[in-house]
Amino acid sequence: MGKGRSVKLFLAEGSATGILTAEIINWTGHALAAPRTRLEAALKREELKRTGIYILYSDSFGADLPSVYVGEGDDFSVRLRIHSRDNEKDYWDRFIAVTSKDMNLTKAHVKYLEGRLISLLTDAKKCELQNKTEPTFDKLPEADISDMETFLEELQLVLPVIGVDFFRKPQIRPQPNFPPEEPQTKFYLRNSAKGIIATAVEADGEFVILAGATGSLNVAPSFNDRNRNQRDQALESGRAVKLDDKTFRLQQDIGFTSPSAAAVFLFGTSRNGRTDWLVDGQSITYGQWSDAKVQAAE
Incomplete structure (x- = not known):
């Protein structure tokens, strides 16, 4: 497990649906979401009114991927006013503004951050990127690039906390302090009749199906709209591709909230992931493995 961190959230208007700010102790950044x-x-x-970056995005409640635009500016309140009147950018219904508490971010810094955030979105494939180009800005001194990469790492911790998950890919590599005596456990799922072959790991609070897994395109009535939308989004974004009329394959790792959610995604029907997934190299189910860990912690 990585080091614990404290994220300070402030409901600026006393409402969970209003303006929200987020900070991390010892991070110079400041995020405002609304x-x-x-x-x-x-x-x-x-x-x-400071120099910073901003993210315009749509909430995704259906099968469509969220639309996302990343911008930067010296006083980006001006840019936000322009966007609010631009009919071509009418897709967004939420925004995030990221600035520095010590006001040390320069125009060069935010241009670098803008390019890096767009690269992360392109790589994660969880949204419809609305930026026409992918700007690259490499004119920063080496020390400034290092500072901005650290700034970006902290920002990537904050964004999921305030409900923005489209920048993040599942992180399956062990943390630097991951105990060497506790290798990462792998789980597998096989169903030859449906063409399902998959391997998964637990990482960063998610149950992650690894790239290369195959699943069934058949669906049952129990495969509800939420499940269907998640699969449709994976196929639409290219994170998964159809192999034929019956099966699909994951092109990259995809994280789920539980083993059952992962099994439902592969089968297209209601499943119990605690019994579907088996521990690699052992003759026990995920449920048995998990229960043993809980019992050992008592």
Whole structure:
């Protein structure tokens, strides 16, 4: 496990659906998130008059991937006002503004961060990227690049906490302090009749099916809209591809909230992942393995 971190959230308007700010202790960054309906109130805040980056995005409730746009500016309150009147950018209903508490971010810094964030979105394939180009800015000194990469690492910790997960890919590599005597456990699932062959690991709080796994395209009535949307999004983004009329294959690792959610994704029907997944190299189910770990911790 990695080191614990504290994230400070502040409901600026006393409402969970209003303006929210997020900070990490010893991080110079400051993130402000809000719905578009609160843009007028947000524009009055001092943070939005600083140099920084901003993210416009849509909430995704259906099969479509969320639309996302990344921008930067010296006083990006001006840019946000322009975007709010731009009919070509009418897709967004939420935004995030990222600035520095010590106001040390320069135009060069935010141009670098903008390019890196767009690269992360392109790599993760969890959204419809609305930026026309992928800017690259490599004119920073080596020390500044190192500082911005550290800034970006902290930002990537904050974003999922405030509900933005489309920058993140599952991290299956052990942390640097991962105990060598506790190798990462792998799980497998096989069903030759349905063409399902998959391997998975637990990582970063998720149950991750590894790239190369195959699943069934058949669906049952128990395969609800949420499950269907998740699979449709994976196919639409290219994270999964159809092999034929009956099967699909994962092109990259995909994380799920539980072993059952992962099994449902592969089978297209209601499943119990605690019994479907087996521990690699052992004759026990995921449920038996998990129960043994809980019992050992008592």
